[in-house]
Structures are given as structure tokens and as C-alpha cells.
Amino acid sequence: MSTRVFSGEELTVCEQVGKGGFGVVYRGLIKTTNEEVAIKQIDLENDQTDLYEINKEIQIISECRLPQITRFMGCFVKNYKLWVIMEFVNGGSLFELLFPGPVQDEKIISIIAKEILIALEYLHNQGKIHRDLKSQNILLSSSGEVKLTDFGVSTQLSSNFSRRNTTVGTPYWMAPEVILNNNGGHNSKADMWSLGCCLYELFQGKPPLQNQYPPMKALRYISRCIKDEDFAQLIDLDSLQISDNFRDFLSKCFIIDPKERFSASKLLKHKFITKNTTSSVEQQKLVKGLITRKHLWDQENHVLKTQKFYLPTEMVENQQKWATEESEENAETIKFDISTISYSNSSDYPSPKSSTHSSSVSPPSTLDTEVETTRQTTDFSKKKANYQTLTENNSKQKNLVKTVQPELNRILNKVFHKLETRNNLSTEQYDLLVTLNQTIVELFTFSNYDPKSNSSNKILVCQYVKYFLKELTKTENVDNSRLMLQKMIIPSDMKNFSDINETIKLKKKTNDPLDEIESSLFETWINEMKSN
């Protein structure tokens, strides 16, 4: 019942199964029992999250024990990483299980709702808040159990937010009060809103507003809702093809005032939950149906997951990686001369020599890094010189970057998000897209600035793209191979190629107002609320 994993030696680490905001997740096996576990690895040295924050989160998850919550099985430090061992739930997340399409059977939705409510009631009774309830965090086991995961360890809202602006992430599950008050003034009722969003998502395939609006806009609309009807209208709750019970249940989750919004205990008594009297065996069978459905869909669509395997990193390797990654200053050791220090009460201490060794690596590798060091320092001084000329000339470009970059980021985020939700990306694909996005950003905004030719490089890139598109979209005298290229690259709904140029112009036009909104988003909202 209370299996506990105490060290990495007890585990066989298998393939990577996910990547969260906090690190990488692997599937693992307990060597003695062959029990499957999920291993989350948090990089303590490079992660920005405060150590105390992580401690707090771990304590929270270790205090929960409920069938509806993924079980905590241990946690330990290995080199610079924190390993968190959790129960492995093998049926996938609701998010993935929705790929084949929405769930039409309200009975299934009600079963899942009940299990999540039990988990939330348990958490809320202990004064804990999930904070990040969404379909990705609801898992199904192959035997048909529903389990909540990833609460706590998911970082705090404020840090999530900055992360969302830079990469993907979708705030469609956030309650209005959470959006408006990002400094944690919200309570357990925020989870109830998110629950409503999840159930809506089950039925519709997407959380409210995701099909209509990009994340930032959706946030703005949600935060503008003053009356309960506002949101109901926004998501068109009344015209959803659902039973009255389900509709009423959702409306209780989507009450704008958190004080009025129903609690988990109260919703457990809601008709939508209680009217379901199917036997537990039957229930599990229904839930398992979702998993079978996904398997069939995978087969039809030839979804093959590329698997990444865990390679244990030795401390030394790690350190070399840092030395190259953060190139310049980091990770070199200075060997202080402590040989002449005399110890008045030295009997308790190891001799100075040996303690030097114990805290750095083994002697030969220290030598290696020293050689490395000198090479890097010369490199570094060159870079520094370069960098100075760069910064001097950069200020002009900076202004341009300021106005254009947020929009460019937004577009890229949107593209990224679309691909991610449609394709269930593997980590490699994910990385590929990230690199691609980065390259595009660099090309257009930071393209190597050369003082002699001024910003002509960037113009060159833009012209390149224009000519490329022009050449590609030529309709006269096209041969077969050109046609194929066109089919591959140009969106099918742009049959008339002149459209492309139009859309490009349009995109540029919408630039300014949106940027402002994004940058001062929070302030405007808060002001809006105050003036109301």
C-alpha cells in the first residue's frame, strides 16, 4: 500500500513520457516489484523556481492519499536534480483521449466529473488548491479509474504567466478572479471554474472560447464578464446540445462571483452527479471505452510515438555541459590556496587537501576543466569586444524590435499551439518547432547586426521571403513539381494566391493595438474592474 522509493538505484528508468513546466517525466519501473512509476526530474540548479517553493509543493503532494489522486511515492536528490516518484497512470490524459473527438455520452462526463469532484473535495477540505486543473492533468488508468495529477508541482500562477507569453500554454481554464488578481488572491473556488471548463471541453472537444479566440483575447473576454449571463452568452451555453442537468451543473461552475460559485461538496450533490446510478463496474467499462477509442484512432491515423530514453548523466558530464552551454563565465573552478591555513581545532576536520577534492570532482577532470578554462577565456574576451560594438549600434534596432517582436511571437505561438493540439507532439517534434520558431524570431528581429551594412541583413531576409512567396505562387507556366510544392506549402484555403499578399498586409496592420493590450494587459484589466 505504501510503497516508497528511496533512491534512484531502486528504479529502471524507461522512456520519456512527458515534459512539464518543471522538467521531464519518465516512465520507470521499480526493480524489485516491476511496478510502473512516473519519474519527474526537476533541475534544481537551472530551474528558476525557488528551492523553498519546490519544498512546499512536494510537502503538499506528499500529504495527499486518495484513489482519485496520483499517489506520491518518494522524492530524493540526485546530483543537481530532484527526482519525484509518482504513481504511473497508463491510460493517458483526457486531453489526449479527446483527439478522436468529443465525448457525446453525458453519462461518461458525469462519471468523470464525480471522480474529479471527490478529489477536489479532498484537497479543498485540507485547504489545498489545485490551481492548474485542465484536461492534461486528468489521467485515466487502463482499468478505468480517473485520477487528478500535477497539482502543486505545477509552478505558481505568476510564473506560469510569463512562461505562457514566451511559449505556448493556454489559459482557457482560468477563472475570472484568477486572471484579474494574479497574486494569488483566489481560493479553492477557482478550481471549480476550471472543472466546468474541463467538462465543457469533454463535450465540445475544446475548452470554452478556444475555437473562437487566441489565448490573450480569451483571457480579456473572460475577465470582462461581470454577470453570470455574460459568460453564459460568451460561450453560448444555452444553445449547447446538452441535458438540462448538465447545463445547470455548468452554470453553477461558471458563477462569476467566487463566493456564490458552488463548492465541490455542493456539486457532488448536484443532480447531474447523483442521477447517475450505473454500477461501478459499468462505469469503469464506459471510461475504458475512451481509451479503446483512442487506440483505434491511433491505429487509423498511424500515430507512432517516437520514444526518447533516459540516459543517466554523470556529474562530470553535467558540468561540462554547463561550461559549454553558459559558455563564458560559469563553471570554472578557482583553486584557492588554503594549504597554509592552520587549524586550531582541526581534529574534527578532514585535511584541507582532501576536502578540496571532495567538493570538486576527481583530480584528473579538474585538470581537464582547467585547460578548457584558458581556451574559453580567450574566446570570451573576443566575444566581449564584439559585444560592445554590438550594443552601441543596437539601440535603434531595439525600438523596432519592441514594436514588432511581440506580434511576431504571438503569431508563432499561435502556430505552435495549433500544431501542438492537433498533432500530440513528441518531444523531438516539440524541440524541432521550438528551434524553428527561434530561428524565425532571430531572422526577422535580431538578424545579425553588422554596423557596416546597417540593417540590410534584415531587409535581405524579408525580401527573400517575399520573393520566395512570389516565385512559389506564380500561376503561369507552372510545371508539375511546382504545383506539388504549392500544394505542400500554401494553405488550401488560399486558392487565390493574391490573398497571400493581402493577409500579409493585414497582419502588419493589426500590429500596434494588440501589442499595447498585451503589454499592459493586467493594468488595463485591473483599472477596468476598479472603475466598474
Add this chain to the structure above:
Amino acid sequence: MSFLFKRNPRTPQEVVRSLNEQISKIDLTNDNHKKYQDDCARFLKQMKVILNGDDETEPQPDQITLLAQEIYQTDCLYYLITNLSKLNFDSRKDVSILFSNLLRRKIGNQSPTVDYLINSKPEIIMLLIKGQVHHEIGLICGSIIRDCIKFEVINSLIIASKVFWNYFGYVQSDIFEVATDSFTTLHDLLTLHKKLVSEFLTSNYDQFNKNINQLIQSKNYVVKRQSVRLLSELVLTRTNQNFLNRYFDDTINLKVVMLLLSDKSKNLQIEGFHIFKFFIAKPKKSQKIMDILIKNKSNFIEFLEKFDLSSLNDSTIIDEKDYVWNEIKKLPEIERL
């Protein structure tokens, strides 16, 4: 319905007595332990209602008094703690809530629970401390202890006792949450009551110094980081003047801090720097400290050249670095004979 009432004791005294009775019956090797555990869980919940009320009833002061008196008289808390690991997972949390409720209860300026713990059953405190390192109940014990040491008398009792030094072992536990929870307790013990701690550090300088330096040199990355952080906090506390005067004259400490500066981990370098700066800033440095600083002058300069803080967005530490850098440049060159 009457059979239901029979099993539910009604007065506070009955609840306490029934709880004591059922706890003693839990035997984990016996198959029927589940029933007794559930009974205990039920009684603990009932106590919670007496103390805090629920949806229907407000807490009644006279009932609370009766409950508390019965708890002290029957040493109920003692039985709860000795049998903590036999209780249900969730009941243990109720025990912690019960403690914190009772501790908060006041008669005049006195906390009867604190009096009870200090004068009648100090064993409970000792049991709690030893429980910290147990992976099943460690966190519960930790949270109760931290509630207790909000009262200076209990804090004082703990640091005066030998078991206090156990914490330097507990924080190195392989079980992450036990280690960090113990660290939180150790941190509270040394920071909550400034005057008490100041006296303690003065009279126990050698032992404390030896222990904290051992933690800083631990192989465990988290232990290292947390202990340096704790030390930084202690030397920053004004009331600890005596302690820091001795600390910054001690060459062993400088050596330990220099090892931190030469660590591969950037975070540890930064934490180390926050202590190192005081060695430099101290107005009257001892000759031994000066000797080491001078001897390593070129090393320090080399270190500071490579010590990049630009990613931190913290102007204070950059100013501090410049200050340290300047001070080091002012050091005399090493004399070569």
C-alpha cells in the same frame, strides 16, 4: 437509529476517553486494526467539531474547556503521538490540527497547553522531534513542532536539550521531504526568537559552527544550498553580533566559504558570495584572515572576473561584487622572499 447513538459518545470527556481506549487497541499486525483506526478517525473528527464547530453548530467555550481538561488529565496527546504512525493517513493530519487548536487556546496570558507540555509531559516534545525523521509521520511531527516553538519556552527547551543536535542529522535524510521539513524546523528554531538564539549561538559557538560547516560541505546539493542560506540569514541578524564577530575571525569558516566559491554550481557560488562579502567588509580583520586573503589575492581577482551576475537582474549584488573587488585590489601584494 438508536444503535448509532450508542456508538457515538456525546460529552467531550467521553470522546477523549473513547479515543484513548481505541488507540490502545490498534495493532497493525492484527486484521481488525482497520475498525479501530476508523473509530479513532471518527473521534478525532468529533473533537475537531467541538473545537471549531461545523456548518450547524458554533463552538461552545465550556465544551472546549471540558475537552481540553480531559485531554491534559488523561495524557491523550501523549498517546496520540506515541501511536501516530498507527493512525490512518488522514487522521494524522487531524492530530496536527488538534494540537494547533489547543496551543492557540489561551486563559489570560497563559497557554494551558504549553504549561502542560513543559511541566507535565515534556516527553511529548522529545517524541515529536524524534518522529521528524520517520518517513510516514515526519511531516506531521514537523508541523506540530513548528506550532509549539512559536512559544519561546518550548523553543528554549528544545535548543537546550541534546536532541536539538539531531536536526543536523535529520536534514541530511535521503528522504527529500523529511530532510527539507526538518530544515524548516531547524530554521525556525534558530530564527524565531532572536534573543534566545543569540545567547544560544554565543554559548554554543564551537558546536554549532562545526555542525553547520559540516552541512555546508555535504555532498547533497540541497543540504548545501539550504545550510548556506540559513547561515547567511544568521549572520545578517543584528542580534547575533557576538556570533558573527567570532565567525568572521575564524579561518576555518573562510576556508569553507572559499570552497563554496570554487564550487561548480553557480547557485552555490552566489550563496557563498553572500557570506564571503562579510569577510571582506569586516572592519577589523584578524591577522590570520588577512594572511589568507592576501595569499589568495590573485585567485580572488580571477574568480571575480569570471563571476557573472548579469543574469540575476539584481543591482545590489552587482554593487556588492564591485565593492568586494575593489577591496581585494587594495590588499597588499604577496611578499615573495
